[in-house]
Amino acid sequence: MEFNFDEIIDRRGTSAYKYDALFKVFGRDDITPLWVADMEFRSPQCITNALQGVLEQGVYGYSSEPAELFDSIHDWILAEHGWDVKKEWYTYVGGIVRGIAYAVQFFTNPGDKIIVQSPVYHPFTLVPEGNGRTVLRNPLRGRDMDFENLERLLAEDGVKMMILCNPHNPGGYAWSRETLQRLAALCAERNVIVISDEIHCDLYLWGGKHIPFATVSDEAARCSITFGAPSKTFNIPGLASSYCLIPNAILREPFYRWLGANEFNDPGIMSSIGAIAAFRHGRPWRDAAVSYIEQNILYIERKCAGFTDEQGRELIVPVRPEASYLVWLDCRRLLARLAGKRVEELRLEDQNLLVDYFVNKLRLGLNSGVMFGREGLGYMRLNVACPRKLLDFEFTL
Ligand SMILES: Cc1ncc(COP(=O)(O)O)c(C=O)c1O
Structure with missing residues (x-):
């Protein structure tokens, strides 16, 4: 082997x-x-080799984000998922939970409601609650979403956001295009932002294919904030290398300005070099x-x-x-x-x-x-x- x-x-x-x-x-x-x-x-050895180059030089000064970082992400997503993401949609973030936390803080206020579909990756609940937001649970029905209950929750006052796990953790469920379309239609209609956490999207099993949420309809593109990363796929979560993609300029531009003003979107040198090596050669x-x-x-x-x-x-x-x-x-x-x-x-x-x-x-x-x-x-x-x-x-x- x-x-x-x-x-x-x-x-x-x-x-x-x-x-x-x-x-x-x-x-x-x-x-x-x-x-x-x-x-x-x-x-993967290709990542270690790339990091070794930095170690050998031995200078760990301030770095700028290499243009190659976005290009490598773009080419990977296009080849893997058929999604042609635009440069302006993109920013680096230093971890997906952190990215979700930024979005929760920027787009919602204390007391606002955020929907999650439990059982689900626990920071989906911990992050909003830790920031004084109210979490509404829409429990899954086995491998399916409960749309009846979701409609009821979406009709409540103060619902601003939903956090989707695509594919779902735990359970490893892949959502069908129809399911994602239905979700997008319901959320977009009520101006509810859908955070789509796609960290596990590059580890489909049994020949299955991932469907990025933002691609399923115009409504999905309009209401979505997608987070992805090479971290799970190549076992490099310690490099804190993730990305955010937002097609809708109305959501994106102020959010990215805020991230930039706070320097929340500057990658460290190891994050960039590791991610590029992963997406190019992994x-x-x-x-x-x-x-x-x-x-x-x-x-x-x-x-x-x-x-x-x-x-x-x-x-x-x-x-x-x-x-x-x-x-x-x-x-x-x-x-x-x-x-x-x-x-x-x-x-x-x-x-x-x-x-x-x-x-x-x-x-x-x-x-x-x-x-x-x-x-x-x-x-x-x-x-x-x-x-x-x-x-x-x-x-x-
Ligand atoms: C669905 C999901 N999102 C996010 C994370 C963690 O991401 P990060 O380390 O980039 O914050 C995990 C880790 O298990 C996860 O399963």
């Missing part, structure tokens, strides 16, 4: 959050960390990583298929992701058993039994489902972007 995804890399003692925070979060650190969404793979690595991740998902599915109750029903049912490397494990049957209850009787406080099972019985650190909203009760999120050996555990009662 050209790339060695089986290599075990010792990240302990390297300020890797996934390892450093183990004790604080799980109460012990002798467990395999399969939580924080970065990969246990070495990033495709073969990405393709190979996706294949390896697919095999890991199948491996987990086989493990779950063998972990059944007396009636032969799976105690853990993995939701097969359409994108990215986070497997949403439906452990409700297992939790009901641990709690001595029926599935319908499970309560939020029962989730501790599930976390305890994974941490203390299996010695694994996964994200607890309820961290993504109460709809995550009975679920755990498993990160499979790791050498298969790390998944070499057995589910047992």
Whole structure:
């Protein structure tokens, strides 16, 4: 194999959050960390080579943004998603959560309402709430959006924004064009801005294709703010390299002026150089990583298929992701058993039994489902972007 995804890399003692925070979060650190969404793979060599050039010069002065940064992003998005993004739509941002926070602060006021579709990546709730905004939850119905409830929420006074996860985390759901069009029509009609977080868009599995939200209709182009990044795709979140795309000048121009005035959109030299190398030369690595991740998902599915109750029903049912490397494990049957209850009787406080099972019985650190909203009760999120050996555990009662 050209790339060695089986290599075990010792990240302990390297300020890797996934390892450093183990004790604080799980109460012990002798467990395999399969939580924080970065990969246990070495990033593509082309990126390291490019960064090495900067290190060798050894001068870390102020940098300007290379024109090549936008060009590399443009060419990547065009080749991958068929979207011909314009230079003026673009700005750099130093992270997507940060980008969402800027947008929340710029476009909404304390007390305004922001819709999210739970269970969802927790900063979608934490950022607005941390800034005094009110979060309205539109819980997903399995793999679908609940449009009836969404219409009801959109009709409330003070709704200014919706934060869309495209594709969705957790669950790895890819949204259909029709779903995105319907969403755009409803939000644009009420002048609600849609933040589309597309950080996982370059990790589609099983030959699937990503649909950028802004491309699905004129309404979507008008109401959307899209965030993307090479960070998940090439395992470089530590380089803080992300981008924002806003086709609508009425939204874009004042926002970008504000970002500029505050110097919120100046990349550091490593951010630019790393992102350019990734988008220009990282495709073969990405393709190979996706294949390896697919095999890991199948491996987990086989493990779950063998972990059944007396009636032969799976105690853990993995939701097969359409994108990215986070497997949403439906452990409700297992939790009901641990709690001595029926599935319908499970309560939020029962989730501790599930976390305890994974941490203390299996010695694994996964994200607890309820961290993504109460709809995550009975679920755990498993990160499979790791050498298969790390998944070499057995589910047992
Ligand atoms: C949907 C989503 N958005 C944003 C992020 C984090 O992005 P950043 O590190 O650029 O803030 C993650 C990381 O897991 C994510 O899953």
